[in-house]
Amino acid sequence: xxxxxxxxxxxxxxxxxxxxxxxxxxxxxxxxxxxxxxxxxxxxxxxxxxxxxxxxxxxxxxxxxxxxxxxxxxxxxxxxxxxxxxxxxxxxxxxxxxxxxxxxxxxxxxxxxxxxxxxxxxxxxxxxxxxxxxxxxxxxxxxxxxxxxxxxxxxxxxxxxxxxxxxxxxxxxxxxxxxxxxxxxxxxxxxxxxxxxxxxxxxxxxxxxxxxxxxxxxxxxxxxxxxxxxxxxxxxxxxxxxxxxxxxxxxxxxxxxxxxxxxxxxxxxxxxxxxxxxxxxxxxxxxxxxxxxxxxxxxxxxxxxxxxxxxxxxxxxxxxxxxxxxxxxxxxxxxxxxxxxxxxxxxxxxxxxxxxxxxxxxxxxxxxxxxxxxxx
Amino acid sequence: xxxxxxxxxxxxxxxxxxxxxxxxxxxxxxxxxxxxxxxxxxxxxxxxxxxxxxxxxxxxxxxxxxxxxxxxxxxxxxxxxxxxxxxxxx
Ligand code: FES
Ligand SMILES: [Fe+2]
Ligand SMILES: [Fe+2]
Numbered sequence: 001x002x003x004x005x006x007x008x009x010x011x012x013x014x015x016x017x018x019x020x021x022x023x024x025x026x027x028x029x030x031x032x033x034x035x036x037x038x039x040x041x042x043x044x045x046x047x048x049x050x051x052x053x054x055x056x057x058x059x060x061x062x063x064x065x066x067x068x069x070x071x072x073x074x075x076x077x078x079x080x081x082x083x084x085x086x087x088x089x090x091x092x093x094x095x096x097x098x099x100x101x102x103x104x105x106x107x108x109x110x111x112x113x114x115x116x117x118x119x120x121x122x123x124x125x126x127x128x129x130x131x132x133x134x135x136x137x138x139x140x141x142x143x144x145x146x147x148x149x150x151x152x153x154x155x156x157x158x159x160x161x162x163x164x165x166x167x168x169x170x171x172x173x174x175x176x177x178x179x180x181x182x183x184x185x186x187x188x189x190x191x192x193x194x195x196x197x198x199x200x201x202x203x204x205x206x207x208x209x210x211x212x213x214x215x216x217x218x219x220x221x222x223x224x225x226x227x228x229x230x231x232x233x234x235x236x237x238x239x240x241x242x243x244x245x246x247x248x249x250x251x252x253x254x255x256x257x258x259x260x261x262x263x264x265x266x267x268x269x270x271x272x273x274x275x276x277x278x279x280x281x282x283x284x285x286x287x288x289x290x291x292x293x294x295x296x297x298x299x300x301x302x303x304x305x306x307x308x309x310x311x312x313x314x315x316x317x318x319x320x321x322x323x324x325x326x327x328x329x330x331x332x333x334x335x336x337x338x339x340x341x342x343x344x345x346x347x348x349x350x351x352x353x354x355x356x357x358x359x360x361x362x363x364x365x366x367x368x369x370x371x372x373x374x375x376x
Numbered sequence: 377x378x379x380x381x382x383x384x385x386x387x388x389x390x391x392x393x394x395x396x397x398x399x400x401x402x403x404x405x406x407x408x409x410x411x412x413x414x415x416x417x418x419x420x421x422x423x424x425x426x427x428x429x430x431x432x433x434x435x436x437x438x439x440x441x442x443x444x445x446x447x448x449x450x451x452x453x454x455x456x457x458x459x460x461x462x463x464x465x466x
Contacts, residue, residue, distance in 0.1 A: 036442065240422060240423040241442075244444060341416070342418040
């Protein structure tokens with residue numbers, strides 16, 4: 001079916017499925033089939049922040065004091081996050097907008113993706129402060145083997161869905177030959193690709209940032225790189241909301257609360273989806289090994305980080321009805337919770353001009369006493 | 377309308393005895409005040425980290441919960457008890 005930017009057919013968005021129904025015509029939010037997406041839009045917009053609001057200048061001094069292995073950890077994580085947000089800043093738009101059928105979901109996707117572009121801009125803000133010319137760091141993202149390995153897995157399911165959608169929208173259902181390859185395009189195949197893609201995005205939002213987050217917050221525990229930590233806390237808050245949206249989509253499908261065919265697809269592809277999640281966990285654990293290959297950093301080592309990834313993964317798998325293969329039941333890094341608490345990251349508009357004050361205020365709210373009750 | 381201050385008994389599976397929890401602070405805060413470790417991140421109802429099974433009893437939300445929860449689950453970070461509860465943290 002050809003895509004149209006304003007579908008003149010009268011359709012009822014209250015009876016459309018989330019995806020692969022009629023293209024959205026009127027951007028209206030007075031009535032919603034799935035009101036959760038409208039609520040997520042409101043919440044996300046209330047989180048609006050600008051990287052420039054956060055004073056990162058003190059980080060430059062801290063960075064010079066880091067050991068070489070620590071510098072490797074810090075910069076590698078920034079590269080990896082830059083990759084993740086490069087993908088997320090465009091892909092939900094390109095993959096999902098051509099096939100979405102509900103106005104509130106369409107706008108959620110655009111809002112979500114827009115916030116990923118804020119994340120991308122914040123990495124430039126951080127790196128510009130550390131290096132007079134951050135080009136080398138950015139250029140390495142497409143050369144670094146460890147990052148490339150992850151990039152291909154992250155973009156694969158998006159690319160698959162995007163290409164299949166393009167074939168369907170230009171040539172319709174059937175078998176198509178393109179560049180010597182044979183493609184079978186029909187509704188069922190498209191829906192399977194959408195399902196796997198959504199699972200891959202869900203895994204990305206659920207766990208792909210957490211090794212990096214843990215390192216950032218471990219630096220902050222030592223009162224190092226606190227400007228960076230402030231930015232990462234704002235990013236982590238957004239990522240949590242994105243994750244909530246993919247969990248809702250997956251659960252609406254699985255529970256038969258949207259498109260009945262997607263419920264069948266969810267059952268049929270359950271194992272494949274679970275494998276996508278587990279593979280992402282394995283990749284994150286390998287990332288931890290790569291980070292610590294030249295040496296650990298104070299307060300963190302590879303093993304505890306891997307346990308943390310498994311702990312988070314178990315929680316997040318259970319949220320979408322997946323059985324976890326991991327056995328970590330207690331949080332190995334309890335102090336992480338203090339940095340993921342949204343109370344500690346409010347950006348008050350009147351304070352945003354004085355970013356040093358803002359950073360100072362945030363820091364003072366998390367001190368050693370907060371961790372006193374926790375046992376490792 | 378004035379809220380009547382009430383304390384309810386909350387029993388947590390595998391934890392004895394039951395814990396008194398008021399409706400003056402969130403269920404998460406009450407459980408933490410009893411030194412019970414409940415997983416939490418946002419503490420604002422949007423991340424789902426605190427997702428807990430509600431085996432019996434009723435709660436009211438003080439913040440609209442955005443995180444996905446099943447019909448038999450609650451988000452302790454943004455609700456208060458309105459009766460005695462039996463719960464099982466996730
Ligand atoms: S801690 Fe985030 S939903 Fe309760
Ligand atoms: Fe992001
Ligand atoms: Fe995200």
